[in-house]
Amino acid sequence: MPPVIDREKCTGCGTCAEICPVQVFRHHKDNDKIPEVKFRRECWHCNACVLDCPAGAVSLSVPLPCMLLHVDASTLKPREPRHV
Amino acid sequence: MYSIAQSIDTDVLVMGGGIAGLMAAIASADRGAKVIVAEKANTRRSGSGATGNDHFRCWIPEKHGPDYRVIMNEVLNFSQFGLCHDTVLTRRFLEKSFDIVKMWDAWGIPMRPTGDWEFTGHAFPGRIRSALKYDGAQQKPILTREARKRGAGILNHHAVIELLAEDGEIAGALTLDTSRDEPAFTLIRAKCVVVATGCTTRLYVNKATPGWMFNTAFCPGNAGGGIAQSFRAGAKLVNLELATRHAGPRYFERAGKSTWIGVYKYPDGRTLGPFVSKPTKELGDITSDIWNASFTEVVKNGSGPAYLDCSETSPEDLAYMRWGMKGEGLTALLDYMDREGIDPARHAVEFMQYEPFLIGKGLDVDINGQCSLPGLYAAGDVVGNFRADIGGAAVYGWISGDHAGTSAAGRTLRGSLERHPAVERTLALCADIMKRGERGYAWDEANMAVQQLMSDYAPAGPFEKRSESLLDAGLHYMRALRGKSRAGLGAVCSHTLLRALESLDLMDVGEALMVAARERRESRGPHLRADYTFTNPMLGELFLDVFLREGEIQTEWRKRNMV
Numbered sequence: 001m002p003p004v005i006d007r008e009k010c011t012g013c014g015t016c017a018e019i020c021p022v023q024v025f026r027h028h029k030d031n032d033k034i035p036e037v038k039f040r041r042e043c044w045h046c047n048a049c050v051l052d053c054p055a056g057a058v059s060l061s062v063p064l065p066c067m068l069l070h071v072d073a074s075t076l077k078p079r080e081p082r083h084v
Numbered sequence: 085m086y087s088i089a090q091s092i093d094t095d096v097l098v099m100g101g102g103i104a105g106l107m108a109a110i111a112s113a114d115r116g117a118k119v120i121v122a123e124k125a126n127t128r129r130s131g132s133g134a135t136g137n138d139h140f141r142c143w144i145p146e147k148h149g150p151d152y153r154v155i156m157n158e159v160l161n162f163s164q165f166g167l168c169h170d171t172v173l174t175r176r177f178l179e180k181s182f183d184i185v186k187m188w189d190a191w192g193i194p195m196r197p198t199g200d201w202e203f204t205g206h207a208f209p210g211r212i213r214s215a216l217k218y219d220g221a222q223q224k225p226i227l228t229r230e231a232r233k234r235g236a237g238i239l240n241h242h243a244v245i246e247l248l249a250e251d252g253e254i255a256g257a258l259t260l261d262t263s264r265d266e267p268a269f270t271l272i273r274a275k276c277v278v279v280a281t282g283c284t285t286r287l288y289v290n291k292a293t294p295g296w297m298f299n300t301a302f303c304p305g306n307a308g309g310g311i312a313q314s315f316r317a318g319a320k321l322v323n324l325e326l327a328t329r330h331a332g333p334r335y336f337e338r339a340g341k342s343t344w345i346g347v348y349k350y351p352d353g354r355t356l357g358p359f360v361s362k363p364t365k366e367l368g369d370i371t372s373d374i375w376n377a378s379f380t381e382v383v384k385n386g387s388g389p390a391y392l393d394c395s396e397t398s399p400e401d402l403a404y405m406r407w408g409m410k411g412e413g414l415t416a417l418l419d420y421m422d423r424e425g426i427d428p429a430r431h432a433v434e435f436m437q438y439e440p441f442l443i444g445k446g447l448d449v450d451i452n453g454q455c456s457l458p459g460l461y462a463a464g465d466v467v468g469n470f471r472a473d474i475g476g477a478a479v480y481g482w483i484s485g486d487h488a489g490t491s492a493a494g495r496t497l498r499g500s501l502e503r504h505p506a507v508e509r510t511l512a513l514c515a516d517i518m519k520r521g522e523r524g525y526a527w528d529e530a531n532m533a534v535q536q537l538m539s540d541y542a543p544a545g546p547f548e549k550r551s552e553s554l555l556d557a558g559l560h561y562m563r564a565l566r567g568k569s570r571a572g573l574g575a576v577c578s579h580t581l582l583r584a585l586e587s588l589d590l591m592d593v594g595e596a597l598m599v600a601a602r603e604r605r606e607s608r609g610p611h612l613r614a615d616y617t618f619t620n621p622m623l624g625e626l627f628l629d630v631f632l633r634e635g636e637i638q639t640e641w642r643k644r645n646m647v
Contacts, residue, residue, distance in 0.1 A: 019129040022298065022305045023241075023262065023579055039579065041528075042298045044305075045336075047416035048129040062420050065293040066336045069434040070426050073395035077353040 002043030002061060003050070009057035010034050016049035016058055025049070086511045088502055089261070089268040094120040094237070095492035096485070097257055097274035099244045099310055102131030102303075104464025104477035105280030106227040107184075108485030112278075113234035115489030120272060121236055122259050124243040124305055124582070127228045131282050132302040132465065133474065136413030137220040138343055140188075141475035142181035144201050148212060152178045156647075158214045163206070164373040165444055165471040167609050168323040168627070170645035172451050173470040177479050184479045185216065193226050194219040197411075205342040205368040205408075209359060213366070215342070219411035220474070242270060244309065245585050246510045247277065247460075248501055249317040254459035255498040257313075258507050260514070260585070265577040267514060271502065275495040276459045276488040280481060281310030283465040284442035286531060287327075287590055287597075289539040291439040292335040297531065301330045301339040301438055302465075310466045311446045312589035315596055316506075320456040320631040320640075322448035322468035324593075325601035325611050327440040327544050331376035334389075334436035336420065340412040341372045341435070345405040346394035346428070348372065348435065350382065356390050363397040365404050372435065377546040380437045384547060391432035402429055440544035440610065442593070444471025448629055451645075453484025456631070459495060461488050469627060469645075517575045517584050524574015530587035533565050534594055542598050544610040551614045555602040559595060566591045596637060600630045603639040 002024060003016065012033030017025035024043050027035040045066070049058045096112040098105045101123035112119045123130055141163070143155040156174055160166040189195040195218045196202065203213035232238065241263040248256045254277045261268040285300045286307050298304040315321055332338045346363045348356035348371050355361050356378055357371025369392070371378065382388030394402065405428070409418055420426075426433070447455050447462035448469055454461050461484040464477035472479070501507060517524065541558025542550055569588060575581040606620040607613050626641045 018240075019126045021125045021130045021134045021303055023125060026265070026579075041296070042304070044298050044300070044303065045416045046129075046134050046303075046413065047419070048135050050419070051135060051415060052129065060416055060419065062336065062416070063293075063296060063299075065296050066299050068336045068417075068420065068424070068426060069334045069389075070431040071391065071434075073391075073393050073430055073432040076349050076351060076391060076393055076432055079352060 002040045002045065003037050004059050004061055005034055005037065006057045007034055009055045011055050013054060015052050015054060019048050019052055021046060021048060085515050086267065086269055088271045090270040092120060092270060093273045093497055094118045095275050096488045097122060097272050097277045099257065099277060099279045100124070100131070100281040101127030101238060102280055102282050102464060102477065103133045103223070103227065103474060104481030105278065106231050107478050107481030108278040108280055108463055108488065109231040109236040110234055111482045111485030112489030113231065113236045115486060117489035117492050119236040121231065121238045122242045122244050122257065122272065123238060123240050126240040127238055128225045130224065131306065132339070133220060133223055134303060134413065135221065135415065136223065136411050137474045138217060138340070138408050138412040139206055139215040139474065140185060140195070140218050140478070141214055141472045142185050142216050143178040143214070144182050144185065147201055147203070154212060155214045158212060159472060162208060162211065165473065168326060168444055168469060168471065170469045171647045172645045175647050176451055176483065177470065177472055177476060180479050180483060181475055184482055188478065191226050191230050193223050204365050206370065206373060207367045208370055209367055217408070221411050221413065239270070243582050244313065246506050247313040247317040248504050248506050249457060250498050250504070252318065252458065254317065254457055256501050258510055260578060260582055262578040262582050267518065267578040267581050269511065271507065273497045273501055275492040275497060276461060278484050278488055279310040279314055279447060279460065279462040279466055280464045281466050282306040284308035284311060284593055287441060287534065287538055287594060288439040289535040292337045292436065297535070299337045301332055301337045302441065302443070307586035307590055308442070308593040309586060309589050310462065311442070312592040314447055314455060314457070314460060314462070315592060315632060318457050318632060319460055320448040320629045321446055321596055322627050322629050323445045324442065324468065324597045324630060325604050325628065326445055326609050327442050327597065328610055329376065329440050329544055330438045331372050331379055331435055332438065334434045336417060337438055338414060338417055340409070340414050342368045343405065343408045343412045343414065344368065344392055344394065345397050345401050346392045349391050349393045349432065350387055351389065363394060363401065365401045376437055379435050380546055389434045391434050393432040394428035395430060395432065444468065452487040453480055454487065513570065514581060517573050517581055520572070520574035521576050522574060525569065525572045527573065527575065527580055527583035527587050530569045530573055530584065531590065534587060534590045537561050537565065538594050542594070542601050545612040549612045549614040550601050552602060555598050559598050562591060562595050562598065596630050599637045600628055600639060604628055
C-alpha cells in the first residue's frame with residue numbers, strides 16, 4: 001500500500017502531510033507526532049512525500065494492480081508457427 | 085448550517101496553484117494587483133507538474149528562425165495537441181513563449197541544463213523540433229517562491245468549491261479549508277478570478293486499474309472543479325465532447341511517454357510505427373504521440389501487445405533518459421523499476437492507452453485568457469480552445485494574469501456576498517452531507533457511478549462509439565445520479581466532504597460533455613458517432629460551445645478564430 005513512514009526515522013515535521021497533492025496524510029500532532037497515512041487509496045504515487053521528507057523516512061509501496069508489465073526484450077522476435 | 089469563518093477581499097483570485105495559476109499570480113502581482121491563490125493542496129507540490137516535467141513547447145527564434153509560423157505548423161499539425169486551437173491564441177502563445185522560457189531560466193528552473201537550448205523528444209525524423217528539454221523537478225517550489233516574493237498570498241488547503249457571479253460578472257468564490265478535519269469556509273471577494281484547475285481526471289473508469297481510481301497519468305486531485313463551477317456561474321465551455329486519451333506504461337499510469345528513449349514494437353520484433361527503427365534521444369518514438377490508438381488496436385486485432393524496447397538505446401542515451409525521468413517527475417516509477425529489477429536496457433515495457441480525460445477541452449477564452457463571463461479568466465489545461473501543455477500553462481498563465489492584474493484596476497468589488505444564493509445553497513449542501521456522515525453514500529460511490537455512466541454512455545474512441553439514443557439515456561441516468569447524490573451523499577470530515585463535492589462537480593462536467601457530444605452529429609478525433617460515422621468538413625471551421633442559460637443547458641456553434 002502507498003506511503004509508508006518509518007517511525008524510527010520520522011521527526012514529526014509534517015512536511016509529507018503538508019505537501020501531498022491529494023492529501024493522503026492527516027497529521028494530528030496532539031495525538032501522534034507521526035502523520036497518519038489515512039486515505040491510502042487516494043495515493044497518486046507521485047513521490048512528493050519521499051522527495052521532500054527531510055529525514056528520508058517515507059517510502060512508497062506501489063499496489064499490485066499497478067504492476068509494470070514487462071518482458072525480456074530479447075523475446076521480441078519472430079516465433080515459429082505452432083501447428084494444431 | 086455552516087457560517088463563513090473568514091472573509092477576504094482581493095483584486096485577483098487565482099483558483100488552483102499549478103503552473104498556470106502560479107504564473108498568473110506572478111504576472112498579476114507584477115502589475116501591482118493584490119493577489120490570492122486558493123490551492124486545494126500545497127502549491128509546492130500540486131497539480132500535474134507536482135514533481136516535475138521535461139518538455140516545454142516554445143518558439144526560440146535563434147534556434148528556429150525568425151518566422152513563428154514554422155513552429156505554429158508543428159504545434160497544430162505535427163503534435164498530439166493540435167486538434168482544438170483558435171490559432172490567434174497559438175500565435176500569441178508562441179510570440180511570448182521565449183520570454184517566459186528566459187524568465188524560468190533566470191529564476192533557477194534549468195531550461196538549458198546542457199548549456200544550450202536543446203530540443204529532444206516529441207520529434208519526427210527530418211523535421212524541426214519544438215519541445216524544449218528542461219529539468220522541471222523543482223519547478224513548483226521555485227514558482228511558489230517567485231509568487232510569494234511578489235506578495236501573492238497563497239492559501240494552501242483551501243479548495244474553491246463555488247465560483248460566485250453577480251449581475252452576469254464574476255464576484256468571488258467560496259472556499260473549503262481542509263487543513264483541519266472540521267470543515268471551515270472562507271469567502272473571497274475578487275475583482276477578477278483566474279481559473280487554473282488543470283485537466284479533468286476521474287471522469288472515466290480507469291483503463292489500467294478500474295479498481296484504483298487515483299492511478300492516473302495526470303494529477304487525480306484535478307476533478308473538473310474549475311470547469312463545473314465556471315459553467316454554473318455562466319461561462320461558456322468549448323470542445324468538451326472531444327475528450328482525449330493519453331498513453332503510457334501498463335498498468336502504472338504515468339505521463340511522460342516521450343521521456344522514454346526507445347522504439348515501439350510488436351511482440352515479433354517488428355516496429356509499430358513508421359518513424360524510427362533505431363532509438364535516439366533526439367527523436368524518441370513519436371508513434372505514441374500521434375497514433376496512441378495503436379496500443380489499443382494491436383490488442384483488439386490480436387497482433388499485440390505493444391512494447392517500448394529500449395534495449396538498443398546507447399548507454400549514453402539511457403543515462404540521459406534516466407536523468408530526464410527525474411526532471412519529468414517520474415522518480416516513483418524509477419524507484420519502483422529499480423526495486424523490481426526492471427532494467428530498460430534489458431526489459432521491454434508494455435504500453436497502453438489510458439482512459440479519456442479533459443485536457444485542452446474546457447473553458448472558452450479570448451486572446452487575453454478572458455472567459456465569456458466578465459472578470460473571469462482561465463489558463464492552462466482547463467482551457468478548451470488552446471493547448472500546449474506545460475509551455476501553454478506557463479505562457480497563458482502569465483498572459484491571463486497580466487491582463488487580469490491590469491483590468492482589476494478598472495473593476496470594483498461587489499457588495500457583501502454572504503447572502504449570495506450560491507453561498508447559501510453550497511453551505512446548506514455541505515451541512516446536509518456532513519450531517520448524514522457515514523450513513524450517507526460515500527464520495528467514492530458517487531465518483532465510481534459517474535465513471536460508469538461516462539464510460540458506458542459517452543465513451544471515446546477508438547472502437548467505442550456514441551449515439552443520440554445512448555447519450556439521451558446517459559443524460560437521463562446522470563441527472564438521476566446527481567439527484568440521488570445530492571440527497572444522499574455523506575462525509576465525515578473536510579477531506580471526504582471535498583471529495584463528495586468533487587464528485588458532484590464531475591457529474592456537471594459529464595452532463596455538459598454528453599449534451600455537447602449529442603450536438604456534434606459527426607465523428608471527429610476520439611468522438612466517434614455510430615449514427616454519424618463521417619467527419620463533416622463544414623464543422624471543421626467551427627467550435628461547439630456549451631453553457632447554462634436560465635437553468636437550461638444550451639449549445640452554440642461558433643466560428644474558429646484563425647490567424
